[in-house]
Amino acid sequence: MTTAEITREEISAVYPKVAQIMADALGCDVEQVGLSVPLIEGLNAESIDFLDIVFNLERAFKLKIPRGKIVEDARGDLPETAFEEKGHLTDAGLKRLREYLSEVPADRFRSPMRVADIPKLFTPETFCKIVARGLRAGPGAPKPDA
Amino acid sequence: MPDRFSAFSFVDRITALEDGRRARGHFAIPAGLPAFSTCLVAEAVGQLAAWVAMAQADFQRRPVAALSGETRIVGEAAPGEILDLGVEIESCDADAVVYGGWARVADTPVLELRWCVGPMLPLVDFDAPEALRGDFETLCGPGKPPSRFPGITAPDLALIDRIPGQRLRAALNVPVSAPFFGDHFPRRPVFPATLLLDAQIRLAVRLAGETLPPGQRLRPARVADVKMRSFILPGQAVEIETVMRSATDGAAELTLAATVEGKRVATGRMEIVSRGSG
Numbered sequence: 001m002t003t004a005e006i007t008r009e010e011i012s013a014v015y016p017k018v019a020q021i022m023a024d025a026l027g028c029d030v031e032q033v034g035l036s037v038p039l040i041e042g043l044n045a046e047s048i049d050f051l052d053i054v055f056n057l058e059r060a061f062k063l064k065i066p067r068g069k070i071v072e073d074a075r076g077d078l079p080e081t082a083f084e085e086k087g088h089l090t091d092a093g094l095k096r097l098r099e100y101l102s103e104v105p106a107d108r109f110r111s112p113m114r115v116a117d118i119p120k121l122f123t124p125e126t127f128c129k130i131v132a133r134g135l136r137a138g139p140g141a142p143k144p145d146a
Numbered sequence: 147m148p149d150r151f152s153a154f155s156f157v158d159r160i161t162a163l164e165d166g167r168r169a170r171g172h173f174a175i176p177a178g179l180p181a182f183s184t185c186l187v188a189e190a191v192g193q194l195a196a197w198v199a200m201a202q203a204d205f206q207r208r209p210v211a212a213l214s215g216e217t218r219i220v221g222e223a224a225p226g227e228i229l230d231l232g233v234e235i236e237s238c239d240a241d242a243v244v245y246g247g248w249a250r251v252a253d254t255p256v257l258e259l260r261w262c263v264g265p266m267l268p269l270v271d272f273d274a275p276e277a278l279r280g281d282f283e284t285l286c287g288p289g290k291p292p293s294r295f296p297g298i299t300a301p302d303l304a305l306i307d308r309i310p311g312q313r314l315r316a317a318l319n320v321p322v323s324a325p326f327f328g329d330h331f332p333r334r335p336v337f338p339a340t341l342l343l344d345a346q347i348r349l350a351v352r353l354a355g356e357t358l359p360p361g362q363r364l365r366p367a368r369v370a371d372v373k374m375r376s377f378i379l380p381g382q383a384v385e386i387e388t389v390m391r392s393a394t395d396g397a398a399e400l401t402l403a404a405t406v407e408g409k410r411v412a413t414g415r416m417e418i419v420s421r422g423s424g
Contacts, residue, residue: 048265051242055213055244
């Protein structure tokens with residue numbers, strides 16, 4: 001179940017709460033947090049904002065989101081040495097990342113891509129998918145706090 | 147570094163420690179001080195959590211102040227009193243520590259911290275790992291000598307903009323040198339977030355005093371959603387601002403912000419009540 005593609009309905013179910021958490025963290029209006037807006041280049045998110053967002057998603061949805069989870073999940077069963085080399089994604093690594101971040105337009109993936117630049121690809125939808133996966137995996141699929 | 151372990155260190159002894167999970171400790175507030183601010187009480191709780199996190203990371207990494215979900219201020223601590231401190235670590239890894247904690251005086255609650263998150267950074271950038279390991283062993287053993295804290299002269303605030311009852315903006319000039327930089331931190335001096343918060347609270351209480359009915363003594367009751375976006379360095383010119391969000395008979399809610407060269411470096415919210423309320 002957890003490996004299946006996350007549906008639009010699952011994303012829509014968590015998006016309002018995710019968007020509100022992002023707006024609070026970034027100090028912007030919730031209307032600015034479009035599903036596909038790049039968080040760094042579109043909403044000026046910094047590393048501290050990602051920490052804030054992840055922490056508040058964990059609290060709101062009663063999930064654990066380990067740091068580095070996006071890259072780890074994207075890598076999947078690919079050995080680390082096959083995923084990246086000297087701080088840059090390999091061709092196989094870039095392919096895995098494209099598949100995992102399927103919500104991100106293809107022209108935003110550059111080759112070569114530095115591992116440190118992966119967060120530039122993240123959008124609110126990226127985090128909606130993480131939350132939706134977590135809710136699928138969690139016992140009883142907990143609902144977000146009101 | 148003559149001021150090491152005395153100018154901005156608020157844990158005298160760690161009295162109980164469960165590795166990476168929880169700790170208890172205490173700090174004797176020197177009797178000769180004129181006052182001991184609530185922000186320094188919060189600093190003491192944060193420092194106890196930092197010791198637990200640094201030990202958990204084998205003194206390779208240390209946390210820095212970044213996010214504080216909620217601080218409830220329910221009492222005061224006075225010079226000459228003993229602060230009892232406790233922390234519960236929710237999680238601690240190479241990237242961040244998440245914790246809560248409290249401070250009490252003679253079993254009376256003073257302050258409670260909830261949902262604090264500190265990014266873990268390379269310790270070697272801030273201090274000598276082996277020196278800190280030695281300090282930690284001292285704290286877990288006999289404790290450090292008490293009453294060495296000389297107090298802090300709060301930086302002056304110069305008002306630069308004012309809309310009565312609605313907004314205050316002030317300049318805070320961080321000193322180029324000060325004894326507390328000796329502890330915070332020896333290799334990389336950083337203006338403590340709790341001293342910034344102390345200045346912000348002073349400004350917020352002043353604004354609340356313009357709005358709440360006259361003749362009431364005001365006190366900070368709650369600080370929420372504090373986010374430190376970057377370090378404030380010695381000598382930097384900081385602008386702090388507080389804006390009134392709502393005010394009733396006995397309570398005011400305000401937002402807090404700080405900028406350096408136009409860049410937002412800290413944000414938060416707070417609640418101020420008249421004494422006896424909340």
